[in-house]
Amino acid sequence: MTLKDVQNELAAQGYVADDRLSMALHLAQTLGRPLLLEGPAGVGKTEVAKAMAGWMDTRLIRLQCYEGLDASHAIYEWNYQRQLLAIRASEARGGADEAQLFSDEYLLKRPLLEAISEEKPPVLLIDEIDRADEEFEAYLLEILSDFQITIPELGTVKAQVRPIVILTANGTRDLSDALRRRCLYSFLDYPSKETEMAILRARMPEVEGVLARQIIGVVQALRSEDLEKTPGIAEMLDWAAALSGLGVNDLAKSRDEVQSTLVCLLKTAADYDAAPPEVMDRLIGKVA
Amino acid sequence: MRVTHFPSRAAGLADRMSGFVEHLRMNGLRVGPKETGDALVALSAVKATDAERARQALCAVLTGDAEEWRRFDELFDAYWFNAGKQRAGVAQNAHVRVQSAKPMIWQSQDQGTGTSQSDTGNATTPDPGDGAAEGMDGKLIATRTANLSRRDLRELMDEEALKQAETAALALARAMRDRRSRRRKKALRGPALDMRRIQRASLARGGEPLDLYRRARPPRPMRIVALCDVSGSMTVYSRVFLAFLKGLIGSGTEADAYLFHTRLMRVTDALRDHDTLRAAGRLSLMAKGFGGGTDISGSLDRFLSGYGARALNGRTVVLILSDGYCSSNPQALGDVLARIKRKARRIVWLNPLKGWKEYQPIAAAMRAAEPYLDAHLPANTLDALAALEPQFRQL
Numbered sequence: 001m002t003l004k005d006v007q008n009e010l011a012a013q014g015y016v017a018d019d020r021l022s023m024a025l026h027l028a029q030t031l032g033r034p035l036l037l038e039g040p041a042g043v044g045k046t047e048v049a050k051a052m053a054g055w056m057d058t059r060l061i062r063l064q065c066y067e068g069l070d071a072s073h074a075i076y077e078w079n080y081q082r083q084l085l086a087i088r089a090s091e092a093r094g095g096a097d098e099a100q101l102f103s104d105e106y107l108l109k110r111p112l113l114e115a116i117s118e119e120k121p122p123v124l125l126i127d128e129i130d131r132a133d134e135e136f137e138a139y140l141l142e143i144l145s146d147f148q149i150t151i152p153e154l155g156t157v158k159a160q161v162r163p164i165v166i167l168t169a170n171g172t173r174d175l176s177d178a179l180r181r182r183c184l185y186s187f188l189d190y191p192s193k194e195t196e197m198a199i200l201r202a203r204m205p206e207v208e209g210v211l212a213r214q215i216i217g218v219v220q221a222l223r224s225e226d227l228e229k230t231p232g233i234a235e236m237l238d239w240a241a242a243l244s245g246l247g248v249n250d251l252a253k254s255r256d257e258v259q260s261t262l263v264c265l266l267k268t269a270a271d272y273d274a275a276p277p278e279v280m281d282r283l284i285g286k287v288a
Numbered sequence: 289m290r291v292t293h294f295p296s297r298a299a300g301l302a303d304r305m306s307g308f309v310e311h312l313r314m315n316g317l318r319v320g321p322k323e324t325g326d327a328l329v330a331l332s333a334v335k336a337t338d339a340e341r342a343r344q345a346l347c348a349v350l351t352g353d354a355e356e357w358r359r360f361d362e363l364f365d366a367y368w369f370n371a372g373k374q375r376a377g378v379a380q381n382a383h384v385r386v387q388s389a390k391p392m393i394w395q396s397q398d399q400g401t402g403t404s405q406s407d408t409g410n411a412t413t414p415d416p417g418d419g420a421a422e423g424m425d426g427k428l429i430a431t432r433t434a435n436l437s438r439r440d441l442r443e444l445m446d447e448e449a450l451k452q453a454e455t456a457a458l459a460l461a462r463a464m465r466d467r468r469s470r471r472r473k474k475a476l477r478g479p480a481l482d483m484r485r486i487q488r489a490s491l492a493r494g495g496e497p498l499d500l501y502r503r504a505r506p507p508r509p510m511r512i513v514a515l516c517d518v519s520g521s522m523t524v525y526s527r528v529f530l531a532f533l534k535g536l537i538g539s540g541t542e543a544d545a546y547l548f549h550t551r552l553m554r555v556t557d558a559l560r561d562h563d564t565l566r567a568a569g570r571l572s573l574m575a576k577g578f579g580g581g582t583d584i585s586g587s588l589d590r591f592l593s594g595y596g597a598r599a600l601n602g603r604t605v606v607l608i609l610s611d612g613y614c615s616s617n618p619q620a621l622g623d624v625l626a627r628i629k630r631k632a633r634r635i636v637w638l639n640p641l642k643g644w645k646e647y648q649p650i651a652a653a654m655r656a657a658e659p660y661l662d663a664h665l666p667a668n669t670l671d672a673l674a675a676l677e678p679q680f681r682q683l
Binding site: 002003019020024026027030033035038039040068078081171174175177181184185186187226270 | 318322323326329330333334335340341344345347348349351352353354356357358473474491492494592593597598627630
């Protein structure tokens with residue numbers, strides 16, 4: 001497998017990856033190392049994992065991180081209720097066999113353990129790792145470097161096949177060096193005009209040349225305006241879908257539709273106020 | 289044609305790669321022997337004779353955060369393309385560099401001639417004898433430049449001033465630290481018991497609440513973002529302010545420091561460096577153009593559109609250390625401050641001139657800025673900085 005293959009396969013999934021990203025993905029696969037992706041919101045960090053899973057035709061296991069996420073929600077937990085029931089039942093029958101209580105049967109697998117015990121290498125997406133607490137990062141270290149999990153009662157579970165691990169972060173807080181060192185790294189930024197055009201063409205071939213060029217132009221121009229939430233690729237695609245759904249062919253001729261579909265791009269009231277019709281006129285005038 | 293001259297002992301790729309990793313380490317990236325191995329493995333996984341491919345692969349392996357990722361190209365060029373050497377010269381012309389600094393090893397790829405075999409042979413030939421005198425590789429040059437420009441700043445930050453500034457910064461940071469959250473969250477130690485969690489855990493103990501979980505009100509520290517003017521008119525005060533910034537960063541609060549004159553750079557990491565000498569070296573390199581003109585509004589604007597999104601939140605105090613003498617349009621300064629004010633909690637302007645008797649904000653920029661400031665305080669000496677504590681308490 002070469003770099004070009006990675007790019008082509010991802011393109012077949014409708015994901016346009018630049019050279020750096022495909023190289024990072026390529027290395028992540030050949031070296032069996034996790035990949036840490038950083039970048040602003042809405043540049044397609046999470047989509048990479050989905051596209052990878054689609055390409056490999058394997059399961060996507062997703063762990064959404066949040067403040068307060070702990071091992072019992074991310075790795076494994078014992079099914080206490082069942083264990084208690086089993087004890088009661090065996091007491092009634094006379095003679096309990098406690099050795100069985102800590103076996104696979106009573107183990108609730110959470111995403112990380114699940115990813116390790118799969119037969120076919122899944123894609124494990126650890127989303128927004130910077131939202132989880134620092135302690136949680138420490139749990140991840142063993143998993144990410146050795147692909148194994150130690151369960152005190154059962155022993156160490158080692159991965160039969162290494163999952164493809166993708167971590168995403170967008171800088172809510174600084175990640176620890178220990179975690180960064182275990183990962184390959186790539187930074188995703190807002191795409192260039194050409195790349196974004198390619199993305200739009202891949203995702204929505206029905207949006208035609210002139211309109212596509214205008215959409216990309218306006219979105220790119222909006223990104224350089226002073227906005228609270230800069231529109232990402234997902235927003236751009238939403239907007240394109242809305243416009244083509246409304247049957248718009250030329251932004252300059254359908255100003256009302258443009259203004260009313262701006263809700264797809266601008267997600268706060270302040271941003272909405274920052275783009276009154278005059279500003280949009282100017283932006284559209286520039287690209288038309 | 290300029291060729292990367294490797295020291296005669298550099299036997300092969302492995303040696304050069306460890307040299308490259310060392311070069312990265314000296315430039316502040318956190319890489320070690322493990323990364324050297326990783327880099328070699330990564331190169332074997334790609335077409336390593338293609339410079340672009342090698343660059344991308346090494347970038348993925350050796351960098352760890354966004355800033356390193358952006359700097360990597362430069363460092364890569366400096367080492368493998370001898371650009372460090374070029375840069376040490378007087379006039380650096382990007383075009384000339386591209387023309388002359390292509391190394392033998394990747395030349396055939398770039399020019400499309402298929403003589404890679406002999407070229408590779410050439411480049412591997414060790415530099416005979418005078419290697420040391422030639423300055424061998426980009427790394428050495430980089431250190432030397434650092435050495436030259438390092439001295440002035442090191443003198444700026446002498447031991448005494450540093451200590452004083454640190455105490456002053458610490459006091460200030462403490463004064464505005466810590467409003468505690470109202471919400472209780474789980475904690476290892478805390479005054480309140482977390483009944484829900486205790487009940488959940490008691491299932492494992494047959495209903496006996498043996499594991500006691502606790503809740504506490506987490507501290508919500510104020511963040512400090514300090515932007516320090518290092519332009520010509522501020523030269524006299526920069527000694528005080530740099531020391532102050534270092535103290536602020538070291539104070540254990542969440543602080544972020546930037547220097548600006550006509551450009552803006554983030555110096556938090558450089559200041560956090562435990563190796564004081566290296567920190568000063570990094571600072572000096574960053575503060576190129578130290579002592580030139582000022583473009584306050586432009587720098588603040590760049591801050592806002594770049595780092596600002598991450599650095600500012602509702603709990604941030606923005607400290608601007610500047611005299612307000614500025615070459616840009618005063619109206620622009622007002623605008624950009626208004627935008628910062630929307631995102632941050634407080635803006636405090638520490639002005640060395642304000643310590644003067646009968647100071648009036650006559651500089652047009654200062655007048656435009658005043659309405660957006662929560663406080664405009666004097667700060668010309670360390671004592672003045674230390675005296676600010678009561679004012680900060682009120683913020």
